[in-house]
Amino acid sequence: MTATPAPRRAAASARSTTPSFRIAVVGDTLLDVDVTGTSDRLSPDAPVPVVDVRTDHRRAGGAGLVATMLTRDGHDVTLITVLGDDRPADEIRALLPGVTVVGGPSGVPTPVKTRVRVADHALVRIDEGCDPPPVPDVTDAMTAALDGVDAVVVADYGRGVAAAPAMRAALARIAATTPLVWDPHPKGAAPVTGTAVATPNTAEARRFADGAVHHGDGVPFATAAANHLVRTWDIGAVAVTMGAHGALVASATDGNRFVPAPSVTAGDPCGAGDRLAAGIAVALAAGADVSEAVAAGVDAASEYLAAGGVAALSTDDGPAPVRVPGADHDAMRVVHDVRSAGGTVVATGGCFDLLHAGHARTLSAARALGDCLVVCLNSDDSVRALKGPDRPIMSQDDRVELLLALDCVDAVVVFDEQTPDDALRRFRPDVWAKGGDYTAAGLPEGATLAEWGGQVVTVPFHPGRSTTRLAAALEHVG
Template structure:
C-alpha cells in the first residue's frame, strides 16, 4: 500500500544515562550519558512508522543544508524521501533522560521559518497514493498555496488525514479526517471545559469551521471522539495501558487511521483501529521501542455497589462525570459487555437503565424476557464496569433518564440525532448523547434462536 506523508520534519535526539550524583556547581543531577539515540521526528516519524509496518512510505518534505539534515536523512533510510530546500536550519529537539525519566529538553533551530517553496517533484509524488497523511508541525510547508491546492483536489478521491498543529496551517476543505488532540481541539474551536462533552462540542464547531468530512479528537487514555456529519459523536475507547512517555501516540494514531481508510474502512472502524494501534504503541514502549512491540494488557475498573440515584449524586458531589446507558440486556452477551465497558470509560460511574419484565414484553412480545429482571439486574451489577442499575417500567427510558440526569447518555451503534428522542432530553440540562461501537454479530435474538434449536 502506497501511503504518502507530507509535512514538516525534525531530528529527535535522546541522551540517556544514569544520574547518581549532583553537580558540585549547582543542585542539579549529573547525567552520565551512555547512549545517544537519534530518530526522524514530525512527518518523518509518521513515515518511519508506516515503513516499519511494511507499507510503501513516501515522505514529501523540505530539508535544510546542514549536518543535522544529513543525520536526518540517515534516520530515514528505507523511506522514499522527496524533498525540496527548506531555506532554514534543521530543527533539532534533544531530550536528556536519567534512568529512563526525562530531565530536560532543549531545542535548536526551531524558530518559525518562512513558508518554503514546493517543487514539481514534490507535487508529483502525491499522485497515485492510496492515502495521504498531512503531518503539520508548524514549520510552514502545509501553508504553501500550491501544495494546499493539490491536496484539496486529491481529497475528493483519496483519503487525506490531516494532523494539525497549534502553530500550523488550517486544514484544507474536504479531507477525510482531521485529528487534533483534545487540547488542540478546544483551542481551535474556542471551547471551554474538558472531557468528552467539551470534545464533542469542539468537534461540532470544527466540522463546520474546517469543512472536513470528520473530526477525530484524541483524548489520551479516554480514547477518541469521532465527529462526522449527520451522526451523533461516537466515542471509541482505548485499551488501558501504562506509558512513561506519550511521544508519538498522535503520529501512530494518524498513520493507522490513514491505513484503515485506505483499506476501505468506515471512519468509526478506522478510528477503532487507530486507537488500538496508538495504545499498543505506547504500551510497548513508544518511540524508544519501535520494531519490538508487544500486546498491552487492559486494566480492570473499580465497582461501586450503591443504588443508582446515590451513585449519581455522590459522583456529582465529587465533581465527576455521570454516564448512563440503557436496554433490555436479556441473555447478556459479549456485545453487551464491550458496549458497557466502553461506556464506563467515558466518566466516573456507569448506571444502566434496565427495562423491567413488563417493559420487555411490550417491546419484544410475550415470550420475552428469557431472564427475569431481578436476575438481569444482578448479572449487570456483577460486571466491574457497571456501578449501579436502575429498573424502569416504561417502554422508553426518558423518565429514568430524567431522574438520573446523566452528563453522558450512551447508545451502541450509529445514530443520527433525530433517531433518538432522548438526545434532546439529555441536552436540556447540558448533557451529551454519544455512541460507542456496536457489534452486530452478537445479539440476544440469535442466542435465543440457538438455544431453541438445541432444546
Template structure:
C-alpha cells in the same frame, strides 16, 4: 500492529529530536545551578520523521514527503530514516532541532533551535507523484509552511476521495483540506474552534464546529488520559473511546503514534469508530512500553498476534529489574473468585501476565458446550481488569510452552495444588523461577454460575 502491508505516505515537516540523558548530583560552585553529567545522547527523526518511523516499524512501505535544509543538522536525518523512502524538496530555512535534557527519566528542560518562522519550501513533481500512489496518507504539520503549498494541498485533497487521509494539525500550520480525518488535541481544538471549556462537553462542541468549518470526513479530538472523541456528523452522538491508565507516561510522540495507528486502521478497512478505538489502545500501549525511548533499541521479538503487547510488558518490567508474575486458566465467565485470585497474584510482583486457554483448548478440557465466551471476549474482559498487565492465548492442553516464552519469575496457581501435580512447576525452575499457590475461594465456580444463568434464562 498487524494486518496487510500498506503503501503509507507521510507528508510533513521533518525535525531532529535529540535526547540527552545524564545524572544530576551536584550544583555549580558559583551559583545554585544543577550540573548534568551526560551519560548518553540519542538522535531520532522527529515530526513527520517519527510518524514515518512508526509506520515502518509497523511493517508498512513508507514514503516520507518533506523538505530538507542544507545545513549540517539536516545531514543527520537521512541516516535516521532507515527503511523509509525519502522524497524531499529543498527548504531554505534551518533544520528544527528539539533537544530534551533528562535525568533519571525526568525532563529537566527542552532546547529548541531553528524554530523561527520558516520560508516557503520547494515542492517537486516527485513529491506530488508520491502522494498520488498511496494506500493511506498521514499529514504531520509542524507549521513550517510545507502544507501551505497549493499544488501539494490539491494532491492531498484529491487523494482523500479515494484513500484515508489523517491530518495532524498544528496551531501555526495550514488549514486541513476537506475530506481528511483531523486529529487535534484538546489545546489545539480550543484554539482552532474558539470554544472554551474542558472535558467531553467542550470536546464535542469543538468537534462539531471544526467538522463544519473544515469540511472534514471526521474530527477526532485526543484527550490525553481520557482517550479520544470522534465526530463524523452533526447528527447522533459522539463516540468517546476511553484510554487505559498509564502510570507516569512520557507523552512525547503520543500524537504521532495516534495519527499513524488511526491511518493504518482506516487503510485496513476499519470504520471510523473502530479505527479510533484501535488508535487509542495502540497509543496507550506505546506509552506504557516507554514511548519514543523504545525506538532507539531493537524492536522486541514479537509473539504471534496480540501476544506481542504482553511480551513488551514483560521485557519492560524485566529491564527495570522488576518481577514478572504469570498465571493461567480458561476464565470462562469471570467471577469474584477469579478476581480475588488475580489480585493476589498481581500483588506478588510488578506485572501479571495471564496465559489463557484458546477456544479449542477449552473444548478439549471442558467439553463441546464450552467455552461460553470466545477467546477474543475473554481477552477483552481480562485486559479490562486493572490487575492484569497482559494476556497470552495458548492452544495446548497445558501452558508449558507459553510459560517458556514468557519465562515468569513467579508462577501462580489458585487452589490446593502441590508441585507434583503441576506439570509447569518443573518448567519454571529451568530459569530459577518459583511456583506458588494463592488462597482458593470456595463457592465461586464458572460451572455453577453458568447453571444458575441457565435456570433464570
C-alpha cells in the same frame, strides 16, 4: 514471562493479513535525539544533576516519525517535506531507509530536538533551530509525489509545509479522491477542504475552537469542539483525542461516536498522535469507514504505547513497534512508581478462566493490602497443562482485558510456566495474596517470597463460587 497491559493480536499475524499501501506523508521533519542515562549526584558547579549517558538514540521526527512507523508496518512510503542543507538533514535521510524522501529546500537550519531522560523521567529538552521559519517554497516534484497514492497523512508541526499555497492546492485536489488524514498543529494551517479526518488532541481542539465552545472538559467538550471544527474546517470528520480515554469522533454525515482506548500503563506519550494518524490512514486505505478507522488508530496508538512507545523504534526487533514476548515493561513501571513513593506492592495469581464474584472479591481484598495489585496470570499453554486440553474457556487476551477492567487490578503479568515463581522474582512483590481454602504456610510461593523477605497472606475464600462448577453448569445449559 510477558507483562500484558492490554490484550492485543500478535503483531506478525496482524501484519500478514494487512495489505501494503502506497502512502504519502506530508509535513515538517526534524531530527529527534533521545539521551538517556543515570544520575546519582549533583554537579559541584551548580545544584543540577549530573547525567551519566548510557544511550543516545537518533531518529527522524515530525513527519519523519510517521514515515518511519508506516515503513516498519510494511507500506510503501513517500515523505514529502523540506530540509536544510546541513548535517542534521543528511542524518535524517540516513535514518529513513526504505522511505522515498522528496525534499525541497527549507532555507533554514534543520531543527534538532534533544530530550534528556533519567530512567523514565524527562529532565530537560534542548531545541536547536526551532524558531518559526518562513513558509517554504514547494517544488513540482513535491506535489507530483502525491499522485497515485492510496492515502495521505499530513503531519503538521507548524513549520510551514502544510501552509504553503502550492501544497495546499495539491492536497485539496488529492483529497477529492484519496483518504487524507490531517494531524494539525496549533501554529499550523487548517486542514484543506475534503480532508477525511483531522485528529487534534483536546488541548489543540481548545485552541482551534478559540473560545467558541463552552462545554467544560471531557466528552462534553470534545463532542462540542469536534462538531464545531467539522463545520469550521468544512471537512469529513474530526476525532478529538483524549489520551488514555480514547477519541470522540464527529462526522458531517454520521453524527458523534466515542471510541474508547484499551487500558494501557504507559509513560512517554511521544509519538502516540503520529501512530494514531498513521493507523487511521491505513484503515481508510483498506476501505474502513471513519468510525472503524479511528478505532483502528486508537488501537494502534495504544499498542504502540504498550510496547514502550518511541523507545521501541530504537530497536530492530521487527517492522512495527508492538509488544513482544518477554517484555514486562508496564508492570515494572507500576511497581517502580509505587516503590518510589514508598508504597507496598501486592501480587496474586491464578488462571481466572471465567471471572466470577469470588474472583472479584478476592482481587479486591488483595488490593486492599497495599498500593498496587499485580496479577500473575497463567498463559493459555499453562492453563492447558494444569487443567487439560479443553481449558482455558477464554483466551489469555480476553482474561487480561477483563482483569484490567477491574479497578482493583493495576497490571497483569502473563507467565507460561506452571508456577509464577520466575515472574515473582522479576518484580519481587512485598505481599503475595491468595484466596481459596489455603493456609499461608501451605502456599508454595512462600519459599520464593522468603528470598527477599516478602510476606504471604490469604484473603477470604467464598465457597460455592468455582470456575469449574460454572463451566459445567454452562455446558449443561448448552
